[in-house]
Amino acid sequence: MTWGVVAALYRHPVKGFTPERIQSAVLTAGDCFPTDRLFAVENGPSGFDPANPKHVKKQKFTVLARSPVVAQLNTKFEDETGLFHVTTPDGASKAFAIHTAEGQTELATFLSRQFADVFDGDLKTLEGPGAHRFTDHPKGHVSLLNLASVKTASEAFGTPVDPLRFRMNIHIDGLSSWAEDDLNSGDVLRLGDAELTILAPTVRCMATHANPETGTYDLDTVPLLKTAFDRVTLGLYANVSKSGTVREGDLLEQL
Secondary structure, eight states, rough: EEEEEEEEEEOOSSSSOOEESSSSSEEEEEOOOTTTTEEEEESSSOOOOTSSSOOGGGGGGGGTOOGGGGGEEEEEOOTTOOOEEEEEESSOEEEEEEEEEEHHHOOOOOOOHGGGSSSOOOEEEEEEEEOOOOOSSOOOOOOEEEEHEEEEEEEHHTTTOOOGOOOSEEEEEEEOOOGGGGOOTEEEEETTTTTEEEEEEEOOGGGGGTTTTSSSSSOOHHHHHHHHHOOOOEEEEEEEEEEEEEETOOEEEEE
C-alpha cells in the first residue's frame, strides 16, 4: 500500500546545528541516517566515553532545547574535505577540520567566544566512534515527519510552523494529517531500495520552541500541541531494517 512520498531528506552533521538538505541517502541496516549527528558539542562534562560509547541525553550538549542561540549560526559540513564551515550573523566565515583533535578544539573555543556566557560549562567537540551517533532517542536511528501534520498544527496554532523546527531526517508528503498514528511499532515501510521498521512516536521537547533561523524561543510548540490535539508527539522514530538508497520523490509503501 502506497504511504506517501519522500518530500525532502535532511541530515544534521553536528547535533543542534544547521539541518542540511540532501538529494539522496544510502541507508545501511542497523545504522543511523548517514552523517546525522555524527558530532556533538559537549556543554560541560557529559560522561561520554568514546571507548565505551553509550547514549547521552541531549541536554548535555549545545542543542536548541538548551542553547537556542546556536541556530544563529549557519553551518555546512563537507564530506569530501571533512571541513565544518560556520558563518556568523555578521557574515564572517570560518572552517574547522572537525575530524581532527585540533579542529575540534578550535570549534569549541570559537563557540565559547562567540556566545560568551551562554553555556553552562566548558565546551568540547565529540565525534561518534564507529557507528555511534548522538541521536535524541537511544534506539531510534532515523526520523520521519508527516508534513500534513505540521500544516494542521500551523493552522491550529494560528502561525506558520517551519518543519525544520522538528529536526527530522525524512519529510513525507501526500498523507492525511496524523496518518502516522495508524502505524504501530514493528510496521515496515519501503522507501526506494531501503526498508524501515517503525519504532515509536517522537516526543517533542523545547528544541521545537526555537526558531531555526533566529535562535530565539518564539513558539510554545509543546503546550500548543497539548492544547490543540491533546498530544506532545509529532513524527516517528524508525530503524533501518533493509539497506538501500532513498531519494527525494521516492514513494513510501507500507508492507
